[in-house]
Amino acid sequence: MTTDPLTTKEPKEPEAGAEPEAGAAPASGARQVLRRLAARKSALAAAAVLGLLVLLAVAAPLLAALEGQDPNTYHDTLVDSARGGVPFGDFGGISAEHWLGVEPGTGRDLFVRLIYGARVSLLVALGATLVQVLIGVGVGMAAALGNRFVDSALSHLTDVMVAMPMLVFAIALMAVVPPGFPRPVLLVIAIGLLAWGGMARLVRAQTLGLMKLDFVSAARLTGGSTWRVARRELLPSLAAPVITYAAVLLPTNIVLEASMSFLGVGVKPPTPSWGHMLSSATTWFRADPMYVVLPALMLFVTTLAFTVLGDGVRTALDPREASRLRVGRNRRKARTSSAGGAA
DSSP states (O other), rough: OOOOOOTTTOOOOOOTTOOOOSOOOOOOHHHHHHHHHHTOOOHHHHHHHHHHHHHHHHTTTHHHHHOOOOTTTOOGGGEEEGSSOOOOOOTTTTSSSSSBBOOOTTTOBBHHHHHHHHHHHHHHHHHHEEEEEEHHHHHHHHHHHHHHHHHHHHHHHHHHHHSSSSHHHHHHHHHOOOSSSHHHHHHHHHHHHHHHHOOOOOOHHHHHTTTSHHHHHHHHHHTOOHHHHHHIIHHHHHHHHHHHHHHHHHHHHHHHOOOHHHHSSSSSSSSOOOOHHHHHHTTTTTHHHHHHHHHHHHHHHHHHHHHHHHHHHHHOOOOHHHHHHHHHHHHHHOOOOHHHOOO
16 A cells, blocks of 8 residues: 555644644643643742642651751740840851741740641641532532522522631630640631632532533433432533632631631640741740741741642633733733834
């Protein structure tokens, strides 16, 4: 069999960052999302920061042993009792033995307490977000797939949860629970059970929109049960908006945990927590600014990294959003250049 050289085309290498041609085998959805996410330098930088933070939290015992310190060991000789407990030395007592200085009044190592505090903040935020996603997806899909009575009842319940002053109820819940109950677990339960309303609203709206599409209608016409349609057709399509909203919930939950610890109803001492450190630092911000700056900086960087990564994930899962942003920027540039030319 011969091949006509006029009709034979040499395969072309795809350009970097270009989408595959229509005839080519498309990459899987996960690979496409990862490729789009890798193209955003800000998202990569945020992921690197979060990866480093997670590594510090996981390796906290090893780093504490490397420094030779413990998060709860007092060092009375490192603070000046005549000045109310201000650490000796510059920048909060930074030295070869204490890499970020010591805590005023107690002399506890600040570096070790910061990395142990990262454990609490990240675990509470991740656990609470998981609870919010599970409850929100369940309630939202049940409202969208149920009859009119179920939809009305669950929608009103969701409205109540959204309008509820979550922080006030969480503080009340934390105050009445016995002191022996693990506070990080209680924080996960309190935040997760009281802040799932936004996720439920999102899932309900997305599910109602998906129910009007052809592939869902075809699945229902073939005799598939409601659970089968939800599991095989709706849940995969809901992955993108749910993941995007969960990425927004993570920094919010970190701030909530810090706020509750700041108010004294979160993690109890001597367990390290960024919020509790900020609470006790309010009396030392003049005498020892480093004690205020370091936990506040850790909280700010973590929240910013989660926010930037969440924005990158949203754009990677919905590339049309990035296209709309580029079109809007190009139009503004065109109007600006035309206005400048007219002047």
